[in-house]
Amino acid sequence: MSSVDVDPGADRTRGDADETPRRRYELEDLGFDEVPKKYRKFYRRWNGPGDTIAPNEALCPVCKVIIRSPRELRAGDRLYCMACMTRVRIVAGENGGLETETLY
Amino acid sequence: MTNFLDAYSIQYWLESCPQGYLMDTDYGHPADEKEPALVIEDPVLRDAAIRTTVQLVVGERCALASSSGLVGCAPDAPSQCFLATQTLDEARHVEVFTQRLYDLGVKKKELEDVIARYANPNLVKFAEILLEKVDKKDFVAGVVGQNVVLEGMAFSVFEMMETVNRDPNPKFAHTLTGTIADERRHVGFGENRIGSLIRQYPERKSEIEQMQKDMSYFMLATFADNFRSNEMQQEVEHARDELDAGARGDATWQGVNLAQAEPAEIEAVLSDTILKDFQARLGRIGLAYQTPAKPRVAA
Amino acid sequence: MSGSGIDDVHALEPEDFIEEVHSFEHWFEAVEGYLKGLDHGHLPDVAEALLTAEERDRLIATFCSYAVAETAALEASSGLIAIAPNRHAKIFLSTQTVDEGRHVEVMLHRLRELGVPDPEAEVERRAGPSVRNLRKKILQLVEAHEWDAAIFAQNVALETMEYTVFRAHARTADPITRDLLERVLRDERRHIGFGENELGRRIREDKKRRLWLGTVKSELDSLVLQTFEEAMEEIGVPRWDRPSLGRDYLETVNRLGLV
Ligand SMILES: [Fe+2]
Ligand SMILES: [Fe+2]
Ligand SMILES: [Fe+2]
Ligand SMILES: [Fe+2]
């Protein structure tokens, strides 16, 4: 997984005021076999608490799968977990990091 | 007892459908196939296609409700598992025929209204007789009503429609081929599983035979409404004007060329085929076929 | 909805996402990844481990209880189709019905592999009392047409418990059992997600549901806990090493606001 370019524009799911361009990520299939092939690159298995979660990734709070986005995540973004059908919103955590919240 | 049911296991089902004939399909047909332009653009043909498809959705919704309802009252695990696969097959049928309504231009918001407007009331009555048995958790009657009567009807109707559509509308014909393959299993289960249960509960026979008679009546009434209506006459004439003989192809089913036959002739061959089929199947499982009353001609 | 060049799945409209994940098409492409080429729920070339008579017997008892839980889920998910509030939920539940049917089937078959000649009779004889009671309770809710309560009982309480138990069991199980359970777990992930999201949406629409579900939850709690302890006992997980059912279950219940 490598960052290839930056995302220039304003976009639909962005909720924060940060105007700086985002890093983009080229996603590849990491063998998560629980969703249709065409969606596999957007997910990977979580290897437990020691697993480093990249800036374009978030842990699904419901089923503990890692959801991946083609761009760096920011507060206000919406993500979908296709493994358990959950809609997730990225929120700013208390310690300055990003956290997830279910949207139902 | 359960050996023959091995062919109805989920394992078998997985190998034959998702990994078999449904592989690489999109809502039941190859992804690159579309409804023919003529059907989409001609208001009469489009309307006819919507009306027909609504009846399929109604029938499949009934099958979904009954097969799921029967899982909980099946007497053994293999029968429960088979009915679980049937439940999913039926849900798939609801989905692919609903998708066809969307393909024909029905808006998602209008779906339920369109179904309510076009659903044939006699078909609804047919379904209600079956669902009443399912509600009472009557497994034996439910399986006869579902897997012999409802499925027997669906099987022949689909086969006939597949024949008619093979040349002019391969997309719809392919959708039907997949459902026919599923219905084959369902019909087979009805015969195989229920035979032994009828022997076990001979006292249930007359009531089940009455159900078959009632359901058959409403089936014939549905056909009568459909084939004898003025709209149908006009649609058939219109379709034949629009499609030249070459595009209609050779649509021979049960010895009748459907591309040329009059609606009354098609109704007769369809009813006849289904009723004969009921008679043969019921005979094999030890039930006496009851001839239904003839419905009056629809207004 | 086909085509492999999807740039960003997260750009879907919410309605399209919901339609997609509840469809037969989605289910069908999802299970293909992990159910292809199996022999009754596990990879065909895994060798049977050598088990002592006692280990084998305990495993048999465990699978008997699992089979009851899975049958409960099979009967409940199929029964719920009739009262599902919309077509998406009906179609999703039909996929769950066949998943649960698969679980019943592979578990009964596992009993056969373990040398049980009549698995259904064995289940009747040996399944634990708490799991039977839980099954009864769930089916009562389905029969009463209590959609919210039944979804909570099945897709949240029962499934979260199974999820925790199967994961714990898979860690120490023989290779065939482990492979089988890990594939069952992949199905259960969808069921748990459906339950939580469905209830989350419905609570959002009608706040009174939250209170009602809170009552259902407290009625179910002890039964769920007993079933969980019974299962841990059967698997033979020592008390001090038991995963807390509390964690997964409480997290879900907290997210739904049912405290
Ligand atoms: Fe069907
Ligand atoms: Fe069927
Ligand atoms: Fe299950
Ligand atoms: Fe489940």
Ligand SMILES: [Zn+2]
């Ligand atoms: Zn998830």
